[in-house]
Amino acid sequence: MLKINDIVKEFPGVKALDGITLEIQDKEFFGLLGPNGAGKSTLINIIVGYLQADKGNITYKGKDIKELGISYKKRIGLVPQTIALYEDLNAIDNLKIFGSLFDIPKKELKNIIEEKLSAVGLYERRKDLIKNYSGGMKRRLNIIAALLHNPDILLCDEPTVGVDPQSRNAIFNYLNDLNEKGMTIIYTTHYMEEAEKLCKRIGIIDYGKIIALGTLDELLSLIPPNKLIYIARNNFTETKIENFNKFGTITTENCKYKLEANHNFKLSEFFKALEENGVSERFIEIYKPNLETLFLNLTGRIFRD
Ligand SMILES: Nc1ncnc2c1ncn2[C@@H]1O[C@H](COP(=O)(O)OP(=O)(O)O)[C@@H](O)[C@H]1O
Numbered sequence: 410m411l412k413i414n415d416i417v418k419e420f421p422g423v424k425a426l427d428g429i430t431l432e433i434q435d436k437e438f439f440g441l442l443g444p445n446g447a448g449k450s451t452l453i454n455i456i457v458g459y460l461q462a463d464k465g466n467i468t469y470k471g472k473d474i475k476e477l478g479i480s481y482k483k484r485i486g487l488v489p490q491t492i493a494l495y496e497d498l499n500a501i502d503n504l505k506i507f508g509s510l511f512d513i514p515k516k517e518l519k520n521i522i523e524e525k526l527s528a529v530g531l532y533e534r535r536k537d538l539i540k541n542y543s544g545g546m547k548r549r550l551n552i553i554a555a556l557l558h559n560p561d562i563l564l565c566d567e568p569t570v571g572v573d574p575q576s577r578n579a580i581f582n583y584l585n586d587l588n589e590k591g592m593t594i595i596y597t598t599h600y601m602e603e604a605e606k607l608c609k610r611i612g613i614i615d616y617g618k619i620i621a622l623g624t625l626d627e628l629l630s631l632i633p634p635n636k637l638i639y640i641a642r643n644n645f646t647e648t649k650i651e652n653f654n655k656f657g658t659i660t661t662e663n664c665k666y667k668l669e670a671n672h673n674f675k676l677s678e679f680f681k682a683l684e685e686n687g688v689s690e691r692f693i694e695i696y697k698p699n700l701e702t703l704f705l706n707l708t709g710r711i712f713r714d
């Protein structure tokens with residue numbers, strides 16, 4: 410539905426986007442995951458049309474978004490990374506201003522505002538000034554401000570930064586609900602767990618390039634099957650650990666042994682050896698790879714947030 414073709418964007422001294430090609434499907438929940446400075450906001454701002462790319466183009470349902478102009482803008486909603494609300498106005502007055510940008514008839518807008526405020530649990534606080542809102546409340550209002558014109562695609566740029574866990578869950582549930590009702594969502598984040606939990610398909614962006622793309626399972630399958638196993642270190646395992654040298658390299662880490670398995674490692678053989686040595690499986694932890702492991706594998710760097 411939305412095709413992003415070889416987008417390049419340079420700022421003085423930095424190539425923010427270095428040839429991004431992506432296709433977003435109708436009704437999908439797509440995650441753009443990357444560390445700070447990776448280029449997420451730049452890409453979002455180009456998709457929305459706030460920034461012009463130096464190279465490349467974007468098409469929506471086959472037509473260049475530059476040619477579509479306003480008819481395209483009406484189909485998308487942007488939840489910006491920086492909260493864009495008037496602090497000295499209440500929630501209703503803020504939403505009226507956002508609604509007026511999209512020429513929604515007054516009476517209709519009033520109903521939409523009430524419905525959206527209720528949906529995110531802000532109806533009771535609708536007449537409070539925004540400056541008295543918590544971070545989580547502002548984020549929720551920031552989201553519904555992008556939805557008044559009922560867009561087909563919602564772009565959320567790090568919508569949970571500075572949000573308490575309860576508001577974060579409320580936001581997740583709300584976005585999931587919108588997606589289930591048919592809205593396409595593009596969600597940027599620098600939180601691995603958010604991408605893992607929320608997004609059906611994930612693109613990992615680093616230094617303006619997509620370095621991996623796929624469902625969570627597809628991405629995890631890219632990690633070499635080099636297993637990492639931890640064995641509890643105690644009086645008993647200490648006498649047995651030598652018998653496990655054949656499975657890989659063993660080092661000591663505080664109260665654990667860390668076994669980095671050989672390439673020909675077989676889990677079944679390892680379990681057999683545990684049994685033969687009388688080492689209980691209680692003492693064993695098999696490390697489960699996640700997107701952090703993948704990022705480290707692809708870039709040699711730790712993903713920090
Ligand atoms: N308006 C701008 N002027 C100069 N450099 C910018 C501007 N916007 C972003 N950048 C730079 O482009 C890179 C990507 O930034 P950004 O898209 O904001 O990353 P992210 O949203 O992933 O944190 C960064 O190095 C950032 O400093």
Ligand SMILES: [Mg+2]
Binds near residue numbers: 449451
């Ligand atoms: Mg950003």
